[in-house]
Amino acid sequence: MNAAAAVLAICQVVVLVVLSPLLVGLMRQVRARLEGRVGAGIGQPWRDLRKLLAKEPLQADGTSWLSVAAPVVLLVSSLLVCALMPLLGTVTFTRLPDDLFVVVSVLLLGTVAVALLGLDAGTAFGGMGSSRHMTIAALVEPTVLVSVYALSIPVGSSVLSRIVEARLQDPARIAAPASLLALLALTVAVVAETGRLPVDNPATHLELTMVHEAMVLESSGRDLAWLELGSWLRLGALLGLLSSLLVPWGIATHVSVAALLVATVALTVKLAAVGALLAAVEVSLAKVRLFRVPELLAGSFVLAFLAVTASYLVVQV
Amino acid sequence: MSTPLSSSVYSQLVGLFTGVLLLSSVLIVWRRSLTAQIRLLALQGLALAALVTVLAISETSAELLAVSGLVLVLKAIVLPGVLWRAVASDRVPREETPLINTTTALIALSLLTMLAFLVSRPLVALGSGPAIAAVPVGVALVLFGFLVLATRRHAVSQLIGFLVLDNGVAAVAFLTAGGVPLVVELGVSLDVLLVVLILQVLTSRIRTEYGDADLADLTELRD
Numbered sequence: 001m002n003a004a005a006a007v008l009a010i011c012q013v014v015v016l017v018v019l020s021p022l023l024v025g026l027m028r029q030v031r032a033r034l035e036g037r038v039g040a041g042i043g044q045p046w047r048d049l050r051k052l053l054a055k056e057p058l059q060a061d062g063t064s065w066l067s068v069a070a071p072v073v074l075l076v077s078s079l080l081v082c083a084l085m086p087l088l089g090t091v092t093f094t095r096l097p098d099d100l101f102v103v104v105s106v107l108l109l110g111t112v113a114v115a116l117l118g119l120d121a122g123t124a125f126g127g128m129g130s131s132r133h134m135t136i137a138a139l140v141e142p143t144v145l146v147s148v149y150a151l152s153i154p155v156g157s158s159v160l161s162r163i164v165e166a167r168l169q170d171p172a173r174i175a176a177p178a179s180l181l182a183l184l185a186l187t188v189a190v191v192a193e194t195g196r197l198p199v200d201n202p203a204t205h206l207e208l209t210m211v212h213e214a215m216v217l218e219s220s221g222r223d224l225a226w227l228e229l230g231s232w233l234r235l236g237a238l239l240g241l242l243s244s245l246l247v248p249w250g251i252a253t254h255v256s257v258a259a260l261l262v263a264t265v266a267l268t269v270k271l272a273a274v275g276a277l278l279a280a281v282e283v284s285l286a287k288v289r290l291f292r293v294p295e296l297l298a299g300s301f302v303l304a305f306l307a308v309t310a311s312y313l314v315v316q317v
Numbered sequence: 318m319s320t321p322l323s324s325s326v327y328s329q330l331v332g333l334f335t336g337v338l339l340l341s342s343v344l345i346v347w348r349r350s351l352t353a354q355i356r357l358l359a360l361q362g363l364a365l366a367a368l369v370t371v372l373a374i375s376e377t378s379a380e381l382l383a384v385s386g387l388v389l390v391l392k393a394i395v396l397p398g399v400l401w402r403a404v405a406s407d408r409v410p411r412e413e414t415p416l417i418n419t420t421t422a423l424i425a426l427s428l429l430t431m432l433a434f435l436v437s438r439p440l441v442a443l444g445s446g447p448a449i450a451a452v453p454v455g456v457a458l459v460l461f462g463f464l465v466l467a468t469r470r471h472a473v474s475q476l477i478g479f480l481v482l483d484n485g486v487a488a489v490a491f492l493t494a495g496g497v498p499l500v501v502e503l504g505v506s507l508d509v510l511l512v513v514l515i516l517q518v519l520t521s522r523i524r525t526e527y528g529d530a531d532l533a534d535l536t537e538l539r540d
Contacts, residue, residue: 172325172329175329175333176332177332177333177335177336177337178332178336180336181336294420295347295423298419298420298424299343299419301423301427302343302423302424302427303340305430306427306430309430309434309453310339
């Protein structure tokens with residue numbers, strides 16, 4: 001069990017490291033085409049990474065060890081999330097299952113690392129970005145927990161792999177109202193967590209609106225490459241989780257070469273579809289004012305909360 | 318009981334349509350624009366009609382099927398249509414600022430949902446089956462309607478709140494008793510229609526008098 005889980009975890013990490021930059025590239029390309037631009041091609045994020053990795057990181061005066069450690073912490077936490085989540089298969093370690101609370105706390109570790117990085121250089125933009133980032137994170141966490149909790153009630157387990165397995169065996173569960181409400185809430189939470197429109201615009205460096213970009217403004221070279229890769233991996237893993245919950249077909253329930261190959265192809269197709277859809281929706285959205293973000297997130301929290309009440313409704317019957 | 322619907326499909330459909338009822342009323346509170354609220358109200362009427370149809374098919378009652386047609390015409394088409402006309406002639410911006418901000422209202426909704434589940438426990442204990450288990454949704458709709466009535470200032474929003482309340486009352490009636498007799502249903506529907514028509518006329522009068530349908534302006538007595 002553990003050996004199989006280890007193989008699966010390594011495969012997931014490798015596949016996600018390869019796919020995530022391509023996913024970001026695809027999303028940028030879809031956006032560009034819909035806006036009537038030619039676009040840089042889906043390989044551009046990979047080329048950016050290669051360029052940044054070859055460069056020496058420069059530290060601003062007065063920064064502490066945090067500036068060096070935070071990018072690595074973000075990258076490691078993202079890799080850990082990729083290894084744990086049910087993206088390619090649902091085989092889990094016996095001692096460390098991909099429990100909801102484990103995954104959320106690992107995600108938070110990366111969030112806090114980036115926020116500290118933003119504060120470390122002592123610049124105005126970094127602090128502003130960190131403060132916004134933590135506000136959004138504090139509002140998103142309850143939604144993520146409550147919505148996955150709603151999904152876990154019918155299964156009776158908060159381990160993500162068990163939830164995905166149960167949905168694979170009984171597809172009627174996916175269309176249940178509680179599950180749809182919870183997925184809708186989770187989608188809003190994921191969009192906010194990964195800093196996409198309408199919460200944060202990843203494509204601008206406009207000083208008054210940026211959140212994620214403001215925090216990584218002081219980083220350069222390899223550090224910036226780790227930060228970018230870390231946040232892309234988070235996007236890939238969270239979108240992968242969403243697609244696993246929504247369309248669980250193709251995911252491997254045991255570890256074999258054939259099953260993993262099928263799962264990799266399925267994950268690629270699912271990620272491409274979800275990413276293209278998200279990018280297409282983003283074109284028609286404007287960024288909401290920061291003061292309206294709590295409104296959006298409160299709405300998604302209410303949806304998650306209703307999903308919990310609705311799951312109890314179904315359980316009672 | 319020989320019903321054309323298998324029990325699992327029946328319970329899924331009841332769950333789905335009550336879910337849409339609840340979701341649409343949450344979105345009514347969430348959205349600011351009146352036109353979006355009216356569209357959601359029409360969706361809610363549609364969900365209510367579908368719910369009644371499911372109940373009618375499961376109980377093989379032709380009378381209930383006729384009532385579902387009535388609900389469809391009245392709550393999904395006529396009433397939203399009347400409100401739409403009231404808003405369409407409005408030239409002022411169709412966004413409004415409620416008395417409490419949307420975030421607070423949404424949190425209040427989750428508390429009201431909990432309250433609805435708590436107060437309807439005696440009702441749920443009366444019977445078993447998916448329809449009875451969904452009664453709290455109807456009660457929640459009634460409470461949401463009151464919330465909208467109490468916190469919105471625009472006359473049309475208040476009408477929307479009233480109609481959400483009415484949908485909640487109707488949902489509770491259908492879910493607990495399989496509906497009321499056809500004559501009573503007709504009477505109630507006519508009543509609601511008249512109330513909405515009268516209030517719509519009143520709204521347009523308020524607008525011609527004050528240039529806006531904001532009820533906060535109606536603070537002084539005039540002759």
